[in-house]
Amino acid sequence: MVNSRFVIQRPEWLPYVLPMAVFLGLTSLEGMLPKEDGGEVAPALYAVAYAVKALLVSIAVVACRSVWGDYSPRPSIRVVAVAVFLGLCVTALWVTVPSPALPLLGSSGDRVGFDPNRLSGPVRYLFLAARFYGLVLLVPFVEELFWRSFLMRWVIDQDFTRVSVGTVTPVAAGVVSALFALAHPEWLPALLTGLIWAGLLWKTKSLSACFVSHLVANLALGVYILAKGAWGYW
Numbered sequence: 001m002v003n004s005r006f007v008i009q010r011p012e013w014l015p016y017v018l019p020m021a022v023f024l025g026l027t028s029l030e031g032m033l034p035k036e037d038g039g040e041v042a043p044a045l046y047a048v049a050y051a052v053k054a055l056l057v058s059i060a061v062v063a064c065r066s067v068w069g070d071y072s073p074r075p076s077i078r079v080v081a082v083a084v085f086l087g088l089c090v091t092a093l094w095v096t097v098p099s100p101a102l103p104l105l106g107s108s109g110d111r112v113g114f115d116p117n118r119l120s121g122p123v124r125y126l127f128l129a130a131r132f133y134g135l136v137l138l139v140p141f142v143e144e145l146f147w148r149s150f151l152m153r154w155v156i157d158q159d160f161t162r163v164s165v166g167t168v169t170p171v172a173a174g175v176v177s178a179l180f181a182l183a184h185p186e187w188l189p190a191l192l193t194g195l196i197w198a199g200l201l202w203k204t205k206s207l208s209a210c211f212v213s214h215l216v217a218n219l220a221l222g223v224y225i226l227a228k229g230a231w232g233y234w
Contacts, residue, residue: 015064087216113231166205
């Protein structure tokens, strides 16, 4: 029989934070990849690094599957339709609304984009498959659990498990949206996006609706990136 004095209880916040921490940590390491003479990472190396990141984040998500229940129940068709519409609106914001520099943040800057046309043959298609998996499925799944399930409730009450998933207050919506904006170079559209999805969560009480909207927004953005060669968005 196990002595309860020696059982270490896992913090309630850990399954929400760990996948996001793995994703952010590995993303920051991408800037440390060795560069070629032209100052860019070798295409094959970048492709492998991204695939490894997607795999490790996926492992973290599966390891933290105890919180997947926050996505239940499934939203109605009407709610899904609203989520899809808002997702497309979000994409329009990201490709049309500029982010002026702020004194406290410096230049909003651009992402370091990667042109998959630098890859050849099947490797290019494998990279695009991994990139769209990360953009369309993995990132929305991880971010909605972190931003609008965990952090939204934590701002309301640090004992966040006492707060029902889908609960939104004006203060929590503002704080989470502001932090969401600070986490993105495109801070202004990100701020508006955070407020839109906070409103969707408040109205529907459905984290799944936010996930669907996020998925649609990222899918539409991915299509835009490919069509326009706007690699700076990823």
